[in-house]
Structure formats: structure tokens, C-alpha cells
Amino acid sequence: MIEALQFDFIQHALLAGILVSFAAGIIGSLIVVNRMVFLAGGIAHTSYGGIGLALFLGLPIFFGASLFAVGAALLIAALTLKKRHRIDTFIGLIWAVGMAVGVIFVDLTPGYHVDLMSYLFGSILAVSTQDLYFMAGLLAVILTIVTLKYRDILAVSYDSEYAALRGVNVPLFYTLILILSALTVVISIKVVGLILVIAMLTIPVYIAEKLSHSLFTMMFLSGAIATLFTLIGLWFSYTYNLTSGASIIIISAISLGLFLILYKK
Amino acid sequence: MPIIEIKNLSFSYEKEPVLEDINLTVEERDFLAIIGPNGGGKSTLLKLILGINTLKQGTIRVLGTKPKESLRNIGYVPQNTNVNTDFPIKVIEVVMMGHVDGKRPLFGYGKDEIACAMGALAQVGMADFAQTKIGSLSGGQRQRVMIARALCAHPQILILDEPTSSIDITGQREIYELLKVLNADMTIIVVSHDISVILEYANKVAHINKTLSYHDISDRQSTFHTHGSDGHFCEIELLEMLGAEHCDTCAKENQHWRVEP
Numbered sequence: 035m036i037e038a039l040q041f042d043f044i045q046h047a048l049l050a051g052i053l054v055s056f057a058a059g060i061i062g063s064l065i066v067v068n069r070m071v072f073l074a075g076g077i078a079h080t081s082y083g084g085i086g087l088a089l090f091l092g093l094p095i096f097f098g099a100s101l102f103a104v105g106a107a108l109l110i111a112a113l114t115l116k117k118r119h120r121i122d123t124f125i126g127l128i129w130a131v132g133m134a135v136g137v138i139f140v141d142l143t144p145g146y147h148v149d150l151m152s153y154l155f156g157s158i159l160a161v162s163t164q165d166l167y168f169m170a171g172l173l174a175v176i177l178t179i180v181t182l183k184y185r186d187i188l189a190v191s192y193d194s195e196y197a198a199l200r201g202v203n204v205p206l207f208y209t210l211i212l213i214l215s216a217l218t219v220v221i222s223i224k225v226v227g228l229i230l231v232i233a234m235l236t237i238p239v240y241i242a243e244k245l246s247h248s249l250f251t252m253m254f255l256s257g258a259i260a261t262l263f264t265l266i267g268l269w270f271s272y273t274y275n276l277t278s279g280a281s282i283i284i285i286s287a288i289s290l291g292l293f294l295i296l297y298k299k
Numbered sequence: 300m301p302i303i304e305i306k307n308l309s310f311s312y313e314k315e316p317v318l319e320d321i322n323l324t325v326e327e328r329d330f331l332a333i334i335g336p337n338g339g340g341k342s343t344l345l346k347l348i349l350g351i352n353t354l355k356q357g358t359i360r361v362l363g364t365k366p367k368e369s370l371r372n373i374g375y376v377p378q379n380t381n382v383n384t385d386f387p388i389k390v391i392e393v394v395m396m397g398h399v400d401g402k403r404p405l406f407g408y409g410k411d412e413i414a415c416a417m418g419a420l421a422q423v424g425m426a427d428f429a430q431t432k433i434g435s436l437s438g439g440q441r442q443r444v445m446i447a448r449a450l451c452a453h454p455q456i457l458i459l460d461e462p463t464s465s466i467d468i469t470g471q472r473e474i475y476e477l478l479k480v481l482n483a484d485m486t487i488i489v490v491s492h493d494i495s496v497i498l499e500y501a502n503k504v505a506h507i508n509k510t511l512s513y514h515d516i517s518d519r520q521s522t523f524h525t526h527g528s529d530g531h532f533c534e535i536e537l538l539e540m541l542g543a544e545h546c547d548t549c550a551k552e553n554q555h556w557r558v559e560p
Contacts, residue, residue, distance in 0.1 A: 067386055181406060189396050192386055196448075199349060199375055200399060246387040247432050 038272060046161040047278070051264040053169040054218075054225045055234070057176055059257030061218040062235035063242065064180075064211050067191045067249065073110055073212065074235055076125035078219045078228045080106035080132030085153050085223075086139030095153075096168055096220060102132060103216035111209040156227035156279030158268070169221045176214055180253060187211070188249050225264065226279035237286040238263060241293050263289060300363055302327050302456055302486045303348060308357030310343060317343050321357070321511045325456075325503075330482050332501035333490045339508040341490045342378065345460055348488075349375060362455065371399045374449030374485075376442070378460040384434040390444050391429040394419055397451030419447040423477060439470030446477065457481060458488045475500050 038044045065074050081103040088098025106128055113124050140150065152160070180187060189197035190207040198204045215235075222231040238259035239252070246252035267282030274281075303325040310318040318340045325331055333341050346352040347359060350366035361369040374397070394416040395408055403409065420426045423443040433441060442462055449457055459478070463471040471493060478487055479500055491497045498504065502517035 067383075184406075185395075185403070185408075188388070188392065192383060192388055192393070193377070193396070195351070195377060196375070196396060199351070199370060200396065200452075201370070243385065243387055247389055247430075248392060249387055252387045 043159050043161070044272075046163070046166060047158045047268060048265070049166055050158060050161040050169060051225055051268055051282075052261050053166070053173050054221050055238075055260035055264040056257040057169070057173045057218045058222055058231075058234045059238050059242070059255075059260040060176055060180060060253040061211075061215050062239040062260070063249065063253040063256050064187065064191065065215055065235055066239045066243065067252075068208075068211060070212070070215065071232065071236055072122065072125055073114075074215050074219060075232050076110065076129040076132075077103050077106045077212070077216045078222075078231050079129045081216070081220060081223070081228060082137075082153065083132040083135035083139070086136030086143075090139040090143045094164075095223075096165070099220045099223060100217060103220050104213055106132065107212040107216035108209065111205070111212050115205050115208065152227070153223055154227045154229045155277055156223070156225050156230065156282075158225050158278045161224055165221075165224055172217050172221055176218070179210070179214070183207070184250060191249065226282055230279050230283045233283045233286060234260060237283075237290050241290060244293075244297060260286075301325060301360075302329070302362060303488075304358075304360040305348075306358045308347070308354070308359065310340075310347060310352065310355055310357075312343075316509065318347075318507070319510050321507075323505060323511060323513060325486060325488065327486055328482060329486050329488075329503055330478070330501045331486075331488045331503045331505060332494075332497045333488065333505045333507060334492070334494055334497070335507040341507050342460060344507060345458060345488075345490060348458065349373065371452055372455045374446075374452060374454035374457045376445045376449050376457070376459040376462055378464070378490075384441075386433065388433050389429070390420070390425065390431050390433055390436070391416055393433055393444055394429075394447045394451055397448035399452045416447070416451055419450040420444070422450055422481075423447045437470070439466045439473065442466060442470075442474055443477070446474075446481075450481075454485060456486045456488065460490045461492065462489060463491065463493055 039048075065071055081099040084098035084100065084102025085095055086098075087093075087102070088095050091098075109128065110121070110125065114121050149157075186197070186202050186207055189200065189202050190204050190211075194204050194208070218235070219228065219231050222228075222234055226234050239256045241259055242252045242255040246255055263286040264282050267285040268278055270276065270285055271278040271281035301324045303323070305321055305323040308318060308321040309316060321344065333344065335341050343352060347354060348361065348366055350370060354366075359366055362372055391413070395412060397419070398412055398415070417426060417429060420429055423446050425440060425443050425447060428436065428440065428444075433444065436444065446457075446459075446462075457478075462478075463474055466474065475497070478489070481487065482500075489497060489501070498516065502515070504514045504516055506512045506514070
């Protein structure tokens with residue numbers, strides 16, 4: 035294992051794992067307390083449309099995925115703020131349509147088809163330096179926003195009606211949380227893939243929620259737990275030659291099971 | 300100047316009117332109980348006073364200004380405070396949300412804000428629970444925290460929507476006793492189903508079922524208070540009282556109609 039650390043791609047994989055896990059822990063906390071898990075799932079799958087588009091036009095994958103994910107986030111935000119009771123239908127709709135669009139674009143792309151499974155289940159061993167910059171940049175943005183705007187985000191998440199009465203711009207922060215979720219989903223695609231991303235956004239958060247007395251602790255504890263799971267998962271996948279994304283999720287799920295058995299309250 | 304003045308207010312979400320021609324004046328230090336059946340428009344009226352619903356017809360003046368402009372003078376305790384109990388948040392942080400947007404430190408909470416929130420918690424007798432997770436409190440305790448949150452902005456008016464709907468009888472009494480104490484400094488408006496309890500504490504009653512009928516019961520409390528062992532109004536007394544009052548207003552209105560050409 036130690037000798038593996040001298041390879042660039044292993045270093046990149048570890049760094050990407052840490053950056054993405056931390057972002058996923060923080061944003062996952064916001065997604066869980068705001069009950070947006072299904073929304074995040076919809077955004078993740080819709081971004082597949084963007085991956086297809088990027089392949090078709092020869093654009094960077096992150097660019098295409100971000101475009102579709104943020105577009106889906108804005109659409110969901112607009113719909114939620116208007117017709118709350120119908121939102122599940124719309125999410126299901128963009129979920130499927132996004133994936134269909136992706137598949138069609140890939141069909142239309144001439145020549146050799148890249149391994150699509152890598153986007154669905156992650157390809158952490160193929161992280162480029164550019165990817166790392168994007169991940170680090172996003173984590174920096176997330177950290178800045180959640181520290182400086184912690185009170186507003188807390189107020190909107192805990193009791194949005196009351197927050198509105200106290201002069202907090204609820205639609206703005208709601209949309210902001212969705213956009214940050216969308217971008218976090220995009221950077222997670224490399225690590226665990228867009229199908230498994232939901233587990234990464236929820237399992238560490240679920241454990242952290244039980245152990246935290248405030249949203250702030252919950253966010254950073256989730257980040258730490260997610261990082262731990264990712265590193266163990268990567269070691270597991272390296273040792274037994276298994277898919278990294280799936281290994282991370284399985285390690286997370288087993289840990290959650292142990293936690294639920296051991297933690298009684 | 301009246302604290303709240305509502306004139307000729309009508310409101311509908313879609314076509315069906317929810318409120319029709321509502322007139323209501325709330326004076327300083329009133330303890331107004333708003334009662335009425337479910338779907339009768341009680342919460343809608345509150346939301347209009349708070350500026351959550353946009354006024355379509357008629358006028359509302361809160362402390363002489365439009366509802367949205369006087370928000371900082373209103374403390375509001377929403378209806379269902381049992382939602383989101385898993386949320387990882389300390390009592391003090393919930394109370395701190397009551398602060399009106401003003402000077403804020405770049406990061407975290409200001410010392411004066413914390414002191415103010417602790418003061419509000421002490422007022423409702425919950426200072427010892429400041430660092431407790433909100434989810435581990437009982438319904439009654441949580442309701443007190445929500446009242447502390449409303450007190451945080453030093454409001455002149457305290458509005459509570461069904462404050463005791465999910466609390467046991469002892470807890471309900473404690474909440475109303477607390478409101479009675481607070482009433483010395485501020486005007487209180489309570490929407491409630493617990494008619495028999497609330498009439499002990501309120502000095503005015505507004506019954507809303509699309510239209511509003513208004514009763515000043517401050518002078519009647521002593522008359523009826525002697526009945527019953529626990530000091531409650533029984534339903535029959537209540538109906539008698541409200542019925543009589545209602546007919547009085549009808550009669551007055553009828554007279555009024557005759558005078559007008």
C-alpha cells in the first residue's frame with residue numbers, strides 16, 4: 035500500500051477523495067436537514083444529460099455536467115417555491131429525461147464510446163490535476179458560504195417561514211443550497227459516480243446527525259466521517275482490486291450498520 | 300393609536316372567499332383570543348397581519364404602518380412547533396433566530412445577541428436549557444422556547460397560533476400563566492381551540508368563521524367566574540355569553556341600517 039503512494043494517480047485519487055468527501059459531508063448535511071435527498075438524486079441523474087452533451091460536443095465533462103445539474107437545481111428551486119405539493123412528480127420527470135438525453139447524445143457521438151459505467155460508478159483513479167483544481171475551488175466556495183452565511187442557512191433550514199418573517203431571503207438561500215448540491219454532485223461523479231453519490235451525501239450525515247448538537251458540528255463531522263469512509267474504501271478497493279466507488283459505499287453502509295447496533299439512545 | 304386596526308378586509312386564496320368584511324381594532328395591552336372552527340379563516344387572518352399573505356381588499360394597520368413594515372414589533376409563535384425535532388440545533392440557537400436583521404458580526408453571534416437571547420430564555424423559565432438540543436425537550440418546553448424566540452426582538456405585540464394544541468393540560472395552564480405575565484408589557488393575540496381555558500385569560504374574543512363577531516368580555520369574566528369548580532366557563536355559559544353579545548351587535552347593526560337613508 036505504501037509503495038502505491040508514489041504514483042501520481044494514487045496521490046490524485048486520495049486528494050480527490052478527501053476534497054469530495056468533505057464537500058459531500060457539508061452539503062449532505064444541508065440536503066438531509068432540508069429533506070432534499072430525493073431532489074439531490076434528481077439533480078445527480080439529470081447531470082448525466084450534461085455528460086452526454088459534453089461528449090457529443092467535445093467539451094470538458096465537468097462543464098457539461100455542471101450545466102445540466104445547475105439547470106436542474108434552478109428548475110427544481112423554481113418549481114418548489116411555486117408548487118410544493120407537485121414537486122415529486124417533477125423530480126421524477128427530470129430524473130428520467132436527463133438520463134434519456136444523456137443516452138441519446140452518447141448514441142449520436144461518432145467513434146469510440148467512452149466507458150459510461152465510469153460516470154455512473156466513479157473513476158477515481160482517473161482524476162486529472164484540472165479536476166483537483168475544480169474540486170478544491172468548489173470546496174473553498176462551500177466553506178466560505180457556510181461560515182459567513184451560517185445563520186441565514188440555519189434559519190432557512192430549521193424554520194423557513196419564521197426566517198422569512200425575520201427578513202431572511204428564503205428563496206435565495208434555498209436556491210443557493212440546491213446549486214451547491216448540484217455542483218457537489220458533479221465533483222462526486224469522479225469519486226463514486228452519479229448513481230452512488232446519494233449514499234455519500236447521506237450515510238456519513240446520518241451518523242453525524244446523531245452525534246451533533248448543532249448544524250455546524252454536524253457539517254464538519256460529516257465531512258470527517260465521509261473522508262474516513264472514502265480512505266478506507268480506497269484501501270479496500272486497492273487491496274482486493276474492486277471498483278472504488280462501490281467499495282466506498284459498501285464500507286460506508288457497513289459502518290452505518292455497526293453504528294446503529296452500537297449506538298443506543 | 301390602536302395597536303392593530305383592520306378595516307373592511309376581505310380575502311380569498313382562489314375564488315371562494317375565506318374572510319369577508321372583517322373589522323377589528325386591537326388596543327394596547329389587550330389579550331385577544333381568536334376562536335372559530337377549522338377552516339374558518341383564523342390562520343389566514345394571522346398571516347395577513349404578519350404580511351405573509353398579501354392583502355387584496357381592505358386595510359390593515361399595525362402600529363400605524365403596513366404589516367410588513369412593522370414586522371420587527373411583532374413576536375410570532377407559529378402553530379406547529381413539533382416539526383423538525385431531529386434537527387441538530389441548540390435551544391439558544393433557536394432563540395437567536397428571533398433577532399431582527401441588524402448589526403451582526405461577520406462570524407457567529409454577537410455578545411449582546413447572546414445576552415439578549417439568554418434574557419428571553421430566563422423570561423420563559425428555560426435559561427437552564429440553553430445548551431440542550433431542541434429535540435430532547437417536551438412539547439411544553441419547546442413551546443416556551445418558541446415564545447422566547449418571539450420575545451428576542453422585544454416586540455410590542457405577541458401573536459400565537461394554537462400555542463397549546465399539542466401540550467398536556469398542566470403545560471397549557473403554564474403557558475397561559477406565562478402569557479398573562481407577559482401581557483403586562485405587551486399586547487397578546489392568541490388563536491386557539493381551547494375556548495374554555497383561553498377565556499379565563501383573554502379580555503376580548505373574536506369569533507371568526509368567514510365573518511368576524513367581536514366580544515369584549517373583560518367585564519363578564521367576574522360574572523361567570525363563580526361558576527364551576529375549576530374556574531372554567533362551561534360550554535353553555537360560553538354560548539350564552541357569546542350568543543347574547545352577538546345579538547346585541549346584530550340589534551345595533553339593524554338600528555344602524557334604519558338610520559341610514
